[in-house]
Amino acid sequence: MEKIYIKKINKEIEIDSWSETNKVALEVISKFLIKSNLSYSIINSNIDENGFWIDFLVKKNISENSLPLLEGKIKKEFSKDIKVNSKLPTTIIKKLKLRGVSGLTLKNDSIGNRIFGFATIDEIQFKSKLLEIEEREQRDHRKIGKELDLFYIDELSGKGLPIWLENGVILKKQIKDYIWKQEEKYGSSQIETPVLGSIDLYKTSGHYEHYNENMFPEMKIEKNETFILRPMACPHHVLIYRRKPRSFRDLPIRFAENVKQYRYEHSGSLIGLERVRAMELTDSHIFLREDQLKNELKKGFNLIQETLTKFNIEIDYIELALYDPNNLDKYHGDEKLWKKSQKILKEFLNEQKIKYVSMEGEAAFYGPKIDVQIKTALGHQITVSTIQVDFLLPEKFNLEYIDSNKEKIRTIMLHRGLIGTYERFISVLLEQTKGDLPMWLAPQQAIILPVNNKAHLNYAKKVFEELKKSGVRVKLDDSDERLSNKIRKHQQTKIKTQIILGDNEMKNKTVSFRYYGQEETKTLSIKDIIKIYKTE
Ligand code: ZN
Numbered sequence: 001m002e003k004i005y006i007k008k009i010n011k012e013i014e015i016d017s018w019s020e021t022n023k024v025a026l027e028v029i030s031k032f033l034i035k036s037n038l039s040y041s042i043i044n045s046n047i048d049e050n051g052f053w054i055d056f057l058v059k060k061n062i063s064e065n066s067l068p069l070l071e072g073k074i075k076k077e078f079s080k081d082i083k084v085n086s087k088l089p090t091t092i093i094k095k096l097k098l099r100g101v102s103g104l105t106l107k108n109d110s111i112g113n114r115i116f117g118f119a120t121i122d123e124i125q126f127k128s129k130l131l132e133i134e135e136r137e138q139r140d141h142r143k144i145g146k147e148l149d150l151f152y153i154d155e156l157s158g159k160g161l162p163i164w165l166e167n168g169v170i171l172k173k174q175i176k177d178y179i180w181k182q183e184e185k186y187g188s189s190q191i192e193t194p195v196l197g198s199i200d201l202y203k204t205s206g207h208y209e210h211y212n213e214n215m216f217p218e219m220k221i222e223k224n225e226t227f228i229l230r231p232m233a234c235p236h237h238v239l240i241y242r243r244k245p246r247s248f249r250d251l252p253i254r255f256a257e258n259v260k261q262y263r264y265e266h267s268g269s270l271i272g273l274e275r276v277r278a279m280e281l282t283d284s285h286i287f288l289r290e291d292q293l294k295n296e297l298k299k300g301f302n303l304i305q306e307t308l309t310k311f312n313i314e315i316d317y318i319e320l321a322l323y324d325p326n327n328l329d330k331y332h333g334d335e336k337l338w339k340k341s342q343k344i345l346k347e348f349l350n351e352q353k354i355k356y357v358s359m360e361g362e363a364a365f366y367g368p369k370i371d372v373q374i375k376t377a378l379g380h381q382i383t384v385s386t387i388q389v390d391f392l393l394p395e396k397f398n399l400e401y402i403d404s405n406k407e408k409i410r411t412i413m414l415h416r417g418l419i420g421t422y423e424r425f426i427s428v429l430l431e432q433t434k435g436d437l438p439m440w441l442a443p444q445q446a447i448i449l450p451v452n453n454k455a456h457l458n459y460a461k462k463v464f465e466e467l468k469k470s471g472v473r474v475k476l477d478d479s480d481e482r483l484s485n486k487i488r489k490h491q492q493t494k495i496k497t498q499i500i501l502g503d504n505e506m507k508n509k510t511v512s513f514r515y516y517g518q519e520e521t522k523t524l525s526i527k528d529i530i531k532i533y534k535t536e
Contacts, residue, residue: 017121018129022052025078025093025119029054032077038062038070043104043112049379050133051097051118055104058113062101071098071117078119093119095126099133139377141427142272144435148443148494150426151273160270160277162423167443170473172280172422174441175429176258178310179282179418186303188256188284193236195260199226204396205235206332210365214263233259234390234415237285238397241411246401251411252288252296259283273427274376281421286414287399293412297348297387300416304372304385307418313374314432316381318354320345321362321369331365337391342368344389364415366392377431384425388415435494436516439536442496446474446513446533449486451502453478459506463499466526472533491516499529 026045029052033039039056046053062070078093096119104112118133120126137143145151150168157163164172183190199218202208207215211231219227230236237255246253260280269275288296308315323331323338331338345368349356356370363369372385390413393399399411419425429437439445448464450456457478467474475495477486483500490498499513505523512523524532 018049019047021093021119021121022047025096025117026052026054028077028093029074029115030056032074036073039113050136051099051116051129053114053116055112055114058111061103061111062113062115064101067098067101067115071096074098092121094122095120097126097130136377136379139431139434140272141274141377141430144430144494145272147492148430148435150430150443153272158277159267160265160275162273162276162278168426170443171426171437171441175311175419175422175425176282179307180256182303182307182418183256183282183284186254186284186299187252188254191237191240191255191257193233193240193257193259195230195262196227197230197235199228201235201239202228202230205238205393206365206396207231207235210330210332214265216262216264229262231263232261233257233283234285234393235397237283238393238399238413241285241287242397242399246287246411248289248401248403248409251401252286252292254284254286256282256284271380273423274380274382276421276423279421279423281417282419284416284418286416287394287411288414289401289409290412293344293389293414294348294351296414297345297389298352300387300414301348301352301354301370304387304416304418308372308385311419311429312432312438313384313428316373316375318349318356319362319369319371319373319383320349320356320358321364321371322358322360323363323368324361327361330361331363332392334392334395337395338368341389341391345370364388364390366390374428376428382424382428384420384428386415386417386420389413390415437494437496439496439533442473444473444475444493444495446472446497446499447490447495448474448476448499448501449483449490450478451483451500453480455503456501456506460501463501463511463526467530467533470530470534472530 026047030042030045033042033054033056039058041057043055043057045055075096078096096117098115098117100116102114104114106112118129120129145168148167149165150171151162151164153159153162180190199208202215208228215231216229219229221227237257240255241253258280259282260278262278265275265277270277286296286300322342325335349370362371367388367390369386369388371383373381374384376382391410394411394413399413400408401411403409429441437443446467448460450460460476460478464474464476477490479486481489487498494516496516497513498516499511500521501511504510505512510523510525511529512521513529514521
């Protein structure tokens with residue numbers, strides 16, 4: 001627990017000196033661009049974990065080839081301009097790397113360029129940063145998403161609204177099928193509710209009061225009829241519980257749904273699939289008695305662990321998200337309920353010997369959470385799985401059950417997301433695997449490449465049909481391109497295996513194939529290769 005804090009603090013210090021150095025570099029470069037007449041106006045600039053970028057107007061586009069020369073000229077400016085650094089006066093920029101230049105899309109006729117790069121104070125930091133940045137870029141899910149042709153975002157359709165392509169839908173479906181198997185094993189029953197809810201539903205639940213800034217504006221459609229595009233499905237599930245009397249014997253009742261939901265995020269904070277405005281998740285709500293709580297938490301948490309293990313997800317740490325007693329506006333105001341629910345989660349984590357970090361002010365407005373935290377390629381901390389205990393919504397919606405003495409007792413509610421939203425989870429999967437997904441998740445498992453169309457296409461078609469019939473996700477490249485070009489092309493799209501068919505394969509009725517990123521070629525019968533696709 002302590003260790004994680006120390007790690008975090010060190011990271012912050014490192015980021016500070018990094019951003020300070022790059023801020024200085026940015027100032028010097030901006031001045032130089034104007035002074036040397038390369039630009040007549042700076043549009044925008046910023047510092048991030050990859051260094052700096054700067055957008056400026058140009059008379060003529062700057063070419064990639066001219067960057068080393070430019071870099072050399074700017075370096076000279078650094079030695080003249082050491083004093084510019086006010087905050088870290090001892091810092092002298094030793095190394096500068098201009099990593100690239102790109103064109104900007106501007107509304108009027110002017111031409112704009114972006115230059116990006118980074119600066120460091122010594123050689124050792126320079127080498128390690130360069131490696132780190134290249135590694136991060138390779139892992140960036142937005143880049144991998146393009147390579148694998150999974151999704152894209154079209155501003156005409158709307159910012160923060162990913163459009164899923166064929167490969168993306170296949171990947172999503174593979175994950176979803178597994179999640180539903182887990183939900184069924186757990187005893188969840190599947191329900192479906194609408195993406196719109198009446199405003200009164202969200203006024204009753206408290207979302208209207210406490211979650212408003214994450215919601216899209218309301219839609220008035222008729223007199224006295226106003227709708228909300230739902231930010232979450234909990235209130236709908238509560239209604240299903242409430243629609244008939246429940247006995248103590250019926251509990252726990254577990255609902256799960258493939259929820260599509262919408263949250264308002266500022267356009268500036270949107271990031272690929274990591275931060276979006278439209279999302280999908282398999283969301284579960286469990287209605288139960290107090291004596292069932294610990295057992296259900298345990299089952300839920302075990303299920304989360306089992307699920308993340310199946311996907312080989314690397315967990316950064318477990319967070320216990322608590323309310324903030326000094327900022328009660330953000331939360332429901334019943335402190336007695338907060339203390340009770342938080343105590344339950346703490347006890348549970350301690351009993352199970354689960355290491356965790358407590359974070360005040362991170363709870364949902366209705367209750368505390370156990371969040372599974374992951375670190376993204378861009379260095380952001382994000383939550384994937386979550387399990388939350390809620391005494392509030394049952395209070396607001398008057399949820400109850402009849403106990404053995406025929407008395408009405410208040411029901412308790414758990415919210416649980418096994419992997420969070422599919423958008424976020426896929427971004428994590430892509431980053432952690434660098435797009436080299438395991439066979440069972442790979443959108444395309446095989447590409448068949450005949451060595452020579454004239455001689456081998458018929459055999460290739462036959463192999464294709466057999467694989468296809470067995471449910472292998474396979475494509476056939478019958479284009480007239482050279483074999484070496486085809487191999488290179490499909491290497492870039494990270495298709496899991498390349499099957500190459502020539503004279504020997506045709507004669508022996510075999511296939512030769514190799515895995516993405518590997519040099520070794522294996523030869524097998526068609527039957528045996530199908531086994532690989534089915535079991536790996
Ligand atoms: Zn919920």
